[in-house]
Amino acid sequence: MKTIRDPVHNIIQFDKNEERLLLDLIDTLDFQRLRHIRQLGLTSFTFPGAEHTRFTHSLGVTHVMKRLLDKLTSLKGDNIQPFIHELKEHRLLALTAALLHDIGHGPFSHVLEKTTKIRHEKWTIAIILGDTEIHQVLENYRQGFAQDVADVIQRTHSSRALVKLLSSQLDADRIDYLLRDSKMTGAGYGYFDLEWLIHVLRIGEVNGEIEVGLDKDKGLSIAEDFVMARYYMYVNVYYHKTSRSAELLIDRIFERAIELNKEGKLELPNDLYEILINGLNPKTIKNYLGLTDNTIWFYIYQWKDHQDPILSDLCSRFVHRKLYKTVPIDQMNEMALFEKVLALSKEKGIPHQYIYLKDEAIISSYEDDYILRNESSSNKKVATEQIILFDKKGNYEELSNISDTIRQIRNKKIFIPRIFMPEEYIKMILKK
Amino acid sequence: MKTIRDPVHNIIQFDKNEERLLLDLIDTLDFQRLRHIRQLGLTSFTFPGAEHTRFTHSLGVTHVMKRLLDKLTSLKGDNIQPFIHELKEHRLLALTAALLHDIGHGPFSHVLEKTTKIRHEKWTIAIILGDTEIHQVLENYRQGFAQDVADVIQRTHSSRALVKLLSSQLDADRIDYLLRDSKMTGAGYGYFDLEWLIHVLRIGEVNGEIEVGLDKDKGLSIAEDFVMARYYMYVNVYYHKTSRSAELLIDRIFERAIELNKEGKLELPNDLYEILINGLNPKTIKNYLGLTDNTIWFYIYQWKDHQDPILSDLCSRFVHRKLYKTVPIDQMNEMALFEKVLALSKEKGIPHQYIYLKDEAIISSYEDDYILRNESSSNKKVATEQIILFDKKGNYEELSNISDTIRQIRNKKIFIPRIFMPEEYIKMILKK
Amino acid sequence: MKTIRDPVHNIIQFDKNEERLLLDLIDTLDFQRLRHIRQLGLTSFTFPGAEHTRFTHSLGVTHVMKRLLDKLTSLKGDNIQPFIHELKEHRLLALTAALLHDIGHGPFSHVLEKTTKIRHEKWTIAIILGDTEIHQVLENYRQGFAQDVADVIQRTHSSRALVKLLSSQLDADRIDYLLRDSKMTGAGYGYFDLEWLIHVLRIGEVNGEIEVGLDKDKGLSIAEDFVMARYYMYVNVYYHKTSRSAELLIDRIFERAIELNKEGKLELPNDLYEILINGLNPKTIKNYLGLTDNTIWFYIYQWKDHQDPILSDLCSRFVHRKLYKTVPIDQMNEMALFEKVLALSKEKGIPHQYIYLKDEAIISSYEDDYILRNESSSNKKVATEQIILFDKKGNYEELSNISDTIRQIRNKKIFIPRIFMPEEYIKMILKK
């Protein structure tokens, strides 16, 4: 038994025989790389404690998945035996998908996504199916296993239960990230009683398909508490203005670096160059796997002394944490503001995109990004996204049907438009 | 009031007026750099949660210092008023020293120390007194302030109380690192009841000098618990064999890189080169401040594909976390082992220092390194190092005089000799 | 400084000089009596850990009040100085009112209220103003002080801030009971981040009156979390069916005991007799102060062997924890059920009120009982009951105006009608 201490779950264990595959995957360079990718990207600018990485999160999700499976497969009742059988059969698949679900994250978790327009989920699938060490380990275990894992992660696997356990309203991923992010940031909002949540887990049938849910009597409050926890974390932590400002700043750093590279004034590191220029293809996977937070920080430290005043200014602000500030938009309408920015941009000789960063954050606390994206696709196999509550007879109801709190949260999107500018420019503009 | 959330202390605050100096120091690039230096170096290889940095620790120590001062200066009693006056007078100095006490740490906290033979404390003083942004901020506050801060940190300041509050058996530094390291590693040994410790803080006179101590009746158990907590953390976490193995490995990576550099086969990054070649001098401070964990990781990722088989092997093992294992020494005596290593080294054409790493860890739980080192010096002003217990009349006793537990711990040094070798070589040798 | 350890707040302190009054009050027999009155009455039948008393809760509320005052009086801003002055002036009054706010609770906190139709708040006022040890201590401190304390508790004091700090949507009482009840029951719902709540406390002016509130930006989520915590505790703990069943059972025990007493078949303990017969009057206060949980338990243990089969059956069920069960009302309409009960009652010769207990619990999570009751009164001085959020300029908004979550909770009353009967009678009736 391989034993790991963890600040969130205390003890995490892997069986050296039955779960050898997981240990082999952890030992790959591809997975060790996650040690260098912070879970919350640049959030540590605001919440210094948020220094944890995708590595510990991935171990945590695997641990939670195991606890969910252990509970579900110990439930009694003749009618649910087929479902339990299905879960038992797919146990190692579920754990593997949990372990690898974030393998495609790049530097600062989400930062490159904006610049490259390639979502990390695509990289995840590419790494699992491509010519990588991870892929090799998966196929050595069983031919075709890599595809199975990819199917669970991209929500197309035929076992709906597996898919839901990894990505749904109430899944191993969310459970771990809420507890972990909440603990590490020190902002207690994400806390909920995990032991009770697991205690009230149920399994049942909804429209002829297996569904994981909660006990209706005992689970209603924890279900609400869980959804609210996520909502508070979004409002107070994930979409905090300072982190958003930092993410936009780094996007502009890349934009400037690419421009300078095109003009022959800056050599881009090879791995980064390949991805910025060629995007995702079988040959760039290796380049992607060479990138971590370390790469970006290393170059930003270099570039802060670059001769281009714009690049060096952007990088210098970044390393000093002197980020752009929010413009109090209500003081003038946005068009008027932008006109002034254009004038200022001309006057100073700095392209406006380097002094005017626009952000449009949308929070929807009962929906997840990946679900939204899939919804618009034609893929009809997308797993259901609700939290189901089962009564003792196996009848079910969807959470938002019986909880007013959740229903009003469900249909609400919070839109937070922000404009960031350097502090001194804000002063100039407000004076005028 | 600037407010920061923290996983250990919950809320940390800085007054934007009275503590402006601290905020200005935090905003320097020199201090922001601590965000990239992990508190426990390579311990996260063993305890994955140990991803926290010197940045959060430094904020934590400052916060603890403030709590200690607040408690001590609120104590009543005519006879201690002069001491309280002294503490009040030096309040900002104490907080500044707390904030900057680890400013000289380099990559992975301790890793470069071995290779360069320069301790981080020397860099700390050099950064505070040298031509740096930090120094500038300190001198802008008040001319000569940098020297005062340096004096507190190097334990030569005339206020013994200040010195003790920052570095002694029971100081702000230890309090924070035990709680933080314990929480982050998930190994609960370092936990103690901080609120009670602060509650029983006392101040008094010992041989004509002000001393900080604890209430004899109420504080004996917490004092013992505190010393034991530190002992357990040393045995189980700080001196864990895997972390030690990783630290020795990285030392050999540097050694090989320097060799290759001398042979013209490898270009060292400039900042690293300057320090490895020139050590600490006024010109290299800037180089040192350019180095972080990111630099080392970046180069090790590069070097793992270097053409030199030894360097690439060392780096490859490091990034895969395939570290050298301990040799079960009791199976053969060390001399016999070393003979076989030499033969093997010759046979494989690999210098023995790359396959045979010797470690000699010494734990002394009631003493700290810095104290030991100073002891041997001729400096007579070194602060006393005991934990003092005061009774209600102001009489004092030293902890180890009244606690059997501490007395036996005090005089004990635990010596852990270890030899690390690549797993395959261990097998070869044991077979023979 | 008198120091008390506490499972919720860790360290609670009283200054032996400035807060001598509080220590003197704690030392009265009237207050020590609270050690024998469980905070949650019979809830420990369901949540065994809920063994804590009004004594520890009262100390906790006083401690929280002190923390609220310390925070509020440290706030800066010229415009709020008059408010701060008011709070400082009334500091000891606020603490005293906090300490004594529950002094009128009787056995099992609420159990006698139903039988006697006298609410504990009335006893509280009577004890403070009547011929009691508490009253004497208050008047010894300052003539008229008892009346001031009573005014704060019954919400008629001219300082609206004091009243609100003790009883409002967000007060010292609620803060302590949510944290304490939540911790002791082991049902984590009531948890919220007290440190953050205190951190975002604000004071301001609403319609010309001083109001305590929260920072609008930083306090919205904690305000919601706080209201939701209370809601979850009501649904899952306070109104748990087993506790309700136990409370109704004890009410019937008293009813039967009074009947038997009137028939000369049972001697009632004197203190209980006086109150049951004479209610609240100046002479019965002393009797009331002689009653605790111990008295009731003592007599129920006696009465379980009484010759009256109804009384002995009721008491025997109580001490065995064999409580009446809920009748699944949806299986038959209530009228039909009651008809069957009447038939059964006749057949068995047991008055129907001893086998048919009707409960009508109403939960309103943004309102408190005492507020509702006062609202219907003609008292125009009742303090406002909302949670106010202040922005940086001192503008205010009411929580339910800006929080959808709270708005929908606010206007919702949850009505939980239940019928309890002995298990064997339910079976008989359902069979028919």
Next chain:
Amino acid sequence: MKTIRDPVHNIIQFDKNEERLLLDLIDTLDFQRLRHIRQLGLTSFTFPGAEHTRFTHSLGVTHVMKRLLDKLTSLKGDNIQPFIHELKEHRLLALTAALLHDIGHGPFSHVLEKTTKIRHEKWTIAIILGDTEIHQVLENYRQGFAQDVADVIQRTHSSRALVKLLSSQLDADRIDYLLRDSKMTGAGYGYFDLEWLIHVLRIGEVNGEIEVGLDKDKGLSIAEDFVMARYYMYVNVYYHKTSRSAELLIDRIFERAIELNKEGKLELPNDLYEILINGLNPKTIKNYLGLTDNTIWFYIYQWKDHQDPILSDLCSRFVHRKLYKTVPIDQMNEMALFEKVLALSKEKGIPHQYIYLKDEAIISSYEDDYILRNESSSNKKVATEQIILFDKKGNYEELSNISDTIRQIRNKKIFIPRIFMPEEYIKMILKK
């Protein structure tokens, strides 16, 4: 599955089928009675939070026993299979013994022991083997089962492992009481990492007998921490002078009550009378089971108004918590003090035993009372009392052989002699 929330273990469960016996035992009046017996007797006078009872503790011990058994029976290794088989076979016996191990505690846990000179362990065995509801339930389960349970509790059962799991240096009882008492008092000393302790549990053979122990490498620190936790709790909580003073006071109350009863001036409650006069015999078991804390409190409240000035004074002090204070013995030798007491006693007409209470507390942190007592007996089957550490090969060592900390604690007895007197009498005497 019957589910109970618990402040220490969060969720405690009993299987309604397999563990039906346990639920039936809990439902007896004999067991429900433990709800009215506080775990720490009068310690809540000093630590108000210590309001928890033997009821929750007994549930907790049963839960811990289950966790220990689950861990031990999941261990692998051919050589330990016979031991595991033994544990599996006796599972329900172990749980039952855990549940009932404290069934013999009387009012305030230990208070009657002094007066009656009958230890609670004797009552425990008498209740299990006597004509009681508990006994009936046990025998209904299987004839002879009551004797088996008694054997485990009194440490004479042939399965040494069972005996050790319930009462030894490292047993389910200690584990629960340290965690629970520590949490409830708010004095954090008793905390240790239960998850890790269970993780490192081992089973092995010592001198031909099965022994439960810990992993030598991973378990040494937690073993030390556990022993130290208990030591700190003894010094700071269990033997706190105020609790000791309260316990002696109540002993004198009984003494006086018996005297008055003999003189015909006071009627003792029947149950108490029987025990005080007749001690433990088959007929008095029922009387004993009728006594709880409630009985004692009820009578002390009555007696505080009794006409005998000594009894009313003792009771009045007790309910007001105006306990006797410690006499600073070092100011005069004990003989001189006692002479003055005798003079005072004569002068005031109060027998000296009511104003002079002598206490001689002995703490031995690596030994338990029950072990000491058995040791002196001729019973050779007493289970070993050490904490065993097993290495990977199954070799064992005793903790105090390899831990200096424990060795010095082991052989040390702390003797705390105290004399308590009414405060006013102390003043009189010191003046003289």
